[in-house]
Amino acid sequence: MNGMTQIIHFFGGVALLLRDIILELRKKPFYFHLFLQQVYEMGWKSLPIIFVTSACTGMVLTLQFGLTLEKFGGKIYSPKILSLAIFREIGPVFTSLILAGRVGAGITAEIGTMRVAQQIDALLALGTSPIKRIVIPRFLGGIVALPLLCLFSCFISILFGALVGYWELNLDLFYFFYQIFDTSKLHDFFSGYIKTYFFACFITLTACYFGLKVSHGAYEVGNATTKTIVFSSVLIVLGDYLLTKFYWMMVM
Numbered sequence: 129m130n131g132m133t134q135i136i137h138f139f140g141g142v143a144l145l146l147r148d149i150i151l152e153l154r155k156k157p158f159y160f161h162l163f164l165q166q167v168y169e170m171g172w173k174s175l176p177i178i179f180v181t182s183a184c185t186g187m188v189l190t191l192q193f194g195l196t197l198e199k200f201g202g203k204i205y206s207p208k209i210l211s212l213a214i215f216r217e218i219g220p221v222f223t224s225l226i227l228a229g230r231v232g233a234g235i236t237a238e239i240g241t242m243r244v245a246q247q248i249d250a251l252l253a254l255g256t257s258p259i260k261r262i263v264i265p266r267f268l269g270g271i272v273a274l275p276l277l278c279l280f281s282c283f284i285s286i287l288f289g290a291l292v293g294y295w296e297l298n299l300d301l302f303y304f305f306y307q308i309f310d311t312s313k314l315h316d317f318f319s320g321y322i323k324t325y326f327f328a329c330f331i332t333l334t335a336c337y338f339g340l341k342v343s344h345g346a347y348e349v350g351n352a353t354t355k356t357i358v359f360s361s362v363l364i365v366l367g368d369y370l371l372t373k374f375y376w377m378m379v380m
Contacts (some may be wrong), residue, residue: 138359141341142333145259149267152260159265166269170231171276178281181226185218186210187292188287194297203297207307215312219282220320221368223343224327227274228360232335235266236356239339240349248340263336266357269288275324282317286294315379 239262242248248258274346286308293299338352338359 138337142337145333145337145340146329148259149264151152152257152264155257155260157260159261160249161183162261162265163268166265167272169234170227170266170269171273174227174230174277174297175280177226177230178223178277179284181222182219182281183288185222186214186287186289189213189285190289190292191296192227194293194299198297200302204299204303204307206293207290207299208311211308211312212316213291214285215284215317216320217368217372218340220278220327221364223278223281224274224324224331224364227270227277228364229357231270231273232331232356232360233353235332235335236339236342236353237349240337240342240352243340243342244345244349252354258340263340266336267329267332270324270328274328274331275321278321278324291308302338315362319372319375321369326367326371327364330367331360333359334363360361 190206192211193209194203195208197203197206239248242262249264251258251261290301290304290308294301294302335356338356342348342352
């Protein structure tokens with residue numbers, strides 16, 4: 129199967145999977161405990177890596193902006209640039225890419241292993257829908273967890289950026305946060321925050337699709353995991369551009 133055919137199969141398969149999710153959501157029962165478990169797995173267990181990457185991102189960006197602008201006498205504008213960069217792009221995109229690696233790969237490996245071990249066939253034999261019991265909790269869990277992680281990421285990035293601004297750039301903390309609140313408006317925040325709902329769909333649908341496609345041994349599970357990371361990451365960065373373009377077309 130060549131590359132173009134594989135891409136067509138992927139988008140067609142994901143569209144059919146989304147259709148099945150919508151149809152199954154209208155039926156009972158809803159496994160609420162499985163949904164909560166996925167929110168915990170995707171959200172709470174991702175906090176440490178989100179904390180580290182967000183803190184480092186905020187510190188590096190503040191240092192880069194501050195030291196670069198200092199040459200032109202514009203160091204005082206670094207809080208403004210930092211806040212816009214974090215809220216509009218870096219917070220949502222970096223958080224989503226991290227979850228594509230951690231959560232997306234985990235979902236694919238888990239579902240792929242269940243497929244190889246014939247656990248999904250067992251669910252079908254018992255009259256239980258794998259979409260309702262396996263896919264939907266992960267799909268909805270991602271939609272809830274990723275936006276919350278984005279909020280956490282933006283807060284940590286700004287906080288540690290302010291600390292670097294105070295220690296390295298000699299900027300007053302009150303001034304730093306005043307500049308952030310004076311510059312960043314609600315539409316700046318929501319222009320990035322809304323994207324996370326789309327990114328969550330990209331990650332979970334891609335992961336579940338490749339997991340369900342596994343049919344043989346451990347090698348295929350690993351191959352499906354790699355495809356999940358690649359495809360979901362590409363969808364995130366491509367979707368980021370398209371969503372940004374659409375947003376500015378709407379507001380202008």
